[in-house]
Structure formats: C-alpha cells, structure tokens
Amino acid sequence: MVERIRQLIEYAGLSSSQFADGIEVPRAILSHILSGRNKPSLDVILKVLSNYRTINPDWLLLGEGDMLTKIATPANTVIPETIAEPVTKFDEIAGEVINGKVQNEVTAETVKLPALKEDKVVKQIVFFYTDNTFSVFNPEV
Template sequence: MKDRIVQLINSEGLTSSKFADTIGVQRSSISHILSGRNKPSLDFVQKIRRSFPHVNIDWVIFGEGEMYTSQEPTNLFENETIQFEKEEETPNITPQPPKLKKESPTKPVNQPESFSEMNVFVPGKQIEKVVVFYTDKTFREYNPS
C-alpha cells in the first residue's frame, strides 16, 4: 500500500507534506508510512477517500483496478473554460457609501493566544462544524459526526 500512496502523491503533483495537509494528518504520519515504520490505519485510508473522492479506494488498499474511478483529469479544472456573462448596462447612478453605525468605543476583546486556549466547549451544546482557514487562503471543514 505504501507504494500506491507514493504513486498517488506523485500523480496528484503533491509533496508528502502537502499530501499530509490535504488529508488532515500530521506530516510525521506520512513520513512514518513512507519509510515503512508504520502501516496506514483505517482512519488514514478514510481520510484519503474523503480528500480524493476520484481515487479508487480498492486500488489504494488492495491494488485492484485503476487508480482513478473515472477518466476525469486529476486537476478538476484542467479542461474547463470559465465564461463570464456580460453585465447589463445600468443607469448612471452615483453609488452611495454604506451608512455605518457609530458605536461607542469598547474595551478590546481579549483574544486567546492559541487555539488550545479557546473555550469552544459550551455545556449543553454540541459542535456541528469547525472550519479552519489557513494563511495560504485554503480551508478545511471538520464535521464531528
């Protein structure tokens, strides 16, 4: 399975670090799997399946069939042309700036130093979804269910 994971990483044009980030595992986990120290867990395989739905999971696990479930390009936007509709001409209206509500100054909000310091657990409430935004303008959604 390790060799097929390497093949998948290369086919998707990723580094092992970017692959780890994409499927949501620690980079060391990928390193341990690729070095042969650890074998991929069921959770690891499920993360591959969620992150790469176009990959044939039977191929990943057993080496059966083709790598991809369809002949679609691996880059989902590779063969697409984006067309924009021409905007209709609007009458010459001077846009008005939005009216801002003036508020009295308040004390600055104390923001936590790190995620672990945030008190996100509220008694009697369940978390439905967590969205994490990264500095490279990407994001991941986590659903606990």
Template sequence: MINSAKFTERLQKVIDYYGETASSFSEKIGVQRSSISHILSGRNKPSLDFVMKVLHTYPEVELYWLMNGKGEFPSKPKISESPNSNLPKPELKSKIQKSNSDSEIEKIVIFYKDGTFKSFNP
C-alpha cells in the same frame, strides 16, 4: 491482509500523480506530516481514518486499488453507479421567459454531476 510495501508504493503513486510533497499531501488530507513519513517508511500501517481521508480528498482514488491494488488509478467516472442513475434523465431545454416585474425568486437550486445539490433561499 494488506501488503504494507505495496500500499506504500500506491500511496506514493497518488502523491506523485497530484504533484504533491509529503508535507502538502498531509496538509490536504488533514494529518500530521509524521503520519505520512511513518507510513511511507513502513514504520506504521495506515489507519482506517487515514485511508478515508485520502479517499475523501482525492475521489479519483479507489478504495480497492489503494488497499490491495485491484482496480485502476486514477479511476474512470462511473456514471451508471451514481446514486440517481436509475432516475430518468430530464430533457434540458433552454427557455427564456419574459419576467414579470412582480415576480420574486423563491428558491435557487444548483445540481452537481455527482448527484448532490445546494439550495439557496434569497
């Protein structure tokens, strides 16, 4: 079971860490200002939706730390736990090739450190 008073302290720590006010924090995570006020005052307990919005907006916040104080905040990046951590890391080589004027770009792919990517077709 969650200790509401301790949860409130941890939530306030997150708000303070990012230099937010309750209003700006509520706006960033997409909840009404009154929701933050009621949770911080102890009137209401946080919903699962509320917790997930905090975790989605602030990835440095760990679920177990926020819920029961276990772990640390801000979390340290865990490279070994990334979705592609078991894949061999390709060697990066910088090559400049002379472009053929008849060549066309087929696709541009941008890879992010979190294992996600975006693909663009011109």
C-alpha cells in the same frame, strides 16, 4: 499500499508534507507510513479517500483496478472536452449556503459551458474550495 500512496502523491503533484496537510494528517504519521515504519491506519485511509474522491478504493486498498474511478456514461455518449476539463476559477464563484442553496455573488467573469442538449437538465453542481470544503447546489427544475 505504501507504494500506491506514493503514486497518489506523485499524481497529485504534491510533496509528502503538502499531501499530509491536505488530508489533515500530521506530517510525522505520513513520514512513518512512507518509510515503512508504520502501516496506514483506517483513519488515514479514510482521509485519503474522502479528500481524493476520484481514487478507486479497490486500487488504494487492494491494488486492483485502475487508480481513478471511471465515470459511468451511457454507450455512444461523448463527453465534450470543455466539460471533461476541470474548472479552476472557483475563487471567483464563491458563495454562501442559505437554506441548503448556494447564494452566489455576481462576478465580472462567468465560466462559459457548452450548450446542453435539450433533453439534459443540470441535476447538481458541487463547488470545491481550497480549504477542502465543498458546497452543493441543486437547481430547481
């Protein structure tokens, strides 16, 4: 499992200190895990999985399957490239949650998404913030 944690750190493009800070684990604990002195505790594993939701738990725990979870899509469905790429301008879309709904300020720059097919409706939008928190927006239909 130590080698898979190393792979995850490399995949995330972080130093071990940045990774430890990101998952809110003391740097010394991560250092001891990476050196082989200690094995990862359940708490550390849960923090990794909760901060890196795209990581396949079977891969991290057992070394089985691919590193990243696969997004289930119906057969013959093509995901447009503009949707598949992550949006990186979350700081410009900051808002507060009121009664379970995110209230956004109008910003000068709007993120452009491709038009959806007529039979598709947005179900949920999740905003991830740099402090590792998130807000969920469920638009009314």
